[in-house]
Amino acid sequence: MLTPEERPPIFKSWNTWYILVALALALQIVLFIYFTKYFS
């Protein structure tokens, strides 16, 4: 059980934050692939 000081902000679990960071990276890579193709 997490103490109030350990609870993450916004989401209920830290795992949601970890997934968000990983998904943000995946999204950035997809956008970069599009950027590379669009301008080259």
Next chain:
Amino acid sequence: MSYFDWAILVITLAGIIFYGIYKSRTTRNLDGYFLSNREMPWYMVLFSVMGTQASAITFLSAPGQAYTDGMRFVQYYFGLPLAMIVVCISFVPIFRNAKFYTAYEFLEKRFDLKTRTLTSFLFLLQRGLSTGISIYAPAIILSSLLGWNIYWTNIFMGGLLIIYTALGGARSVAYTQQLQIVIIFASMFMAGYLVVKYLPEGVGFFDALKVGGAMGKTNVITTGIKPDGGFDWRDKYNLLSGIIGGFFLALSYFGTDQSQVGRYLTARSLRESRMGLLMNGLVKVPMQFLILLLGVLIFAFYQYHNAPLFFNQSEISKVHNSPYGDSLRSVQQAYDRVDEQKKELMQSLVVQKGDISAADKARLAAINYQRDSLRTVFKSIIAKPEVGGDSNDANYIFLRFVLDYLPKGLIGLLIAVIFISSWGSIAAALNSLASTTIVDIHKKFINKNMDEKADYAASRWYTVAWGIFCIIVAQFAYNLGNSLIEAVNILGSLFYGVILGVFLIAFFAKPVKGTAVFLSALLGECVVLTLFLLNEHNIIDLGFLWLNAVGAIVVFSLGWLLQLTFLNRKPFSARI
């Protein structure tokens, strides 16, 4: 530089120093001096972590990197967000809950004193030397461009920050880093805005990117696959090396390097530490992307304007005064002719508007190929023993643009940015070197019974001593050759993997004990150094980023192997 630029430079630097001194009031013990009494909110941790990682070279070198090699360097950071997740799950709770000052304290608790001492020694060696090079790298660039004396530039670059770092410890470091990051990004955005503003009428931001893209500068994603189909292991920046090699590098850096561990241990709770690191995982890649984008915009700018044959003017003067002066003149004349052809072609493109046709792309590529060939000829002249110059001008591209085109005042501000971005990372390095020395060495081997007052006084002196050591290293760094940024990265890669391997065993291999991990760390370091030397002599092909992964995997595997084969046997008496 004009008097106005000098005034801006002096005011900005003095402001940072006084702000650091103003924020230096802290509790006079180790907790206050090294960890800010563990009271920082997450956004201060974020600024501090970013300010520690981003040195002057980040802002000088990255735009030049994009100008010469395109934007693929951003892939180097793809492993960082994933490493942030692992650090938040495995490293931060252990370091915080045990109230450690340094990461290496944990190794004594988990293994033994010899493993802790070996790892902290490897850290001190690597961080002390690389901080010296981090002082020298921007100092030599400023010295070459502005004609300043290199020894004094080194002393100013590495010396002034010692005042607030020694006085206020981690608290001063964190508050000045916050201010530094704000100034740095405001200045970089202003520079980016002006590059676009100075493009010819009718040419906008997207047109500039199209020009950069036509010349292969918007290559953010590359696969590292060779034309014959195999994977290029020597290729430094591609998707795979960025995610895997970059992950191990970032995991070592944020999980085991005290200069970063010391930043997130200043947070007031586990939540604040984690949020600071996760936010860093969210913003780091876009931040590097924007800095590289600035390089592409500068590249596009120089397609419409005359680009120098070589961006470091002091090296051109060297060639002028050498037996190759006539060769320089003929190369310069040929280059000027090609540069004029390029400008004419670009003017016609402005008139045509719309997308660049395939035929125009081919013409532009041919002209740029000729320009690059002439630059290569000139670089080969610079590299000749009679000239003895630095043939790499990538680090000078952004500052050359700043000095030639930006208005008065902004030049002084951007020179100040070089100083303060250096100070952010050097201050954190000095703070971590002092904390490791006092906690892992001094209080273990020299004086075990020090009171709070003595701890505090010794910590300040160690900060000053490491500052002086790093400046001395900087004064001798010219012996390292031309590729200083790479020297810092390679130096890190020689040790990071092994240190990470020790921590990975500590977290994920419970049966492995102290002697096994100590021996595997020594053997792992030998393997990494051997691979590095084989690569240097072209016997194998291995980009330096892979050394991080190899070091960690070798130490982890050897630790298990030694424990299970030689060290797991029960004593003879126990078997009877």
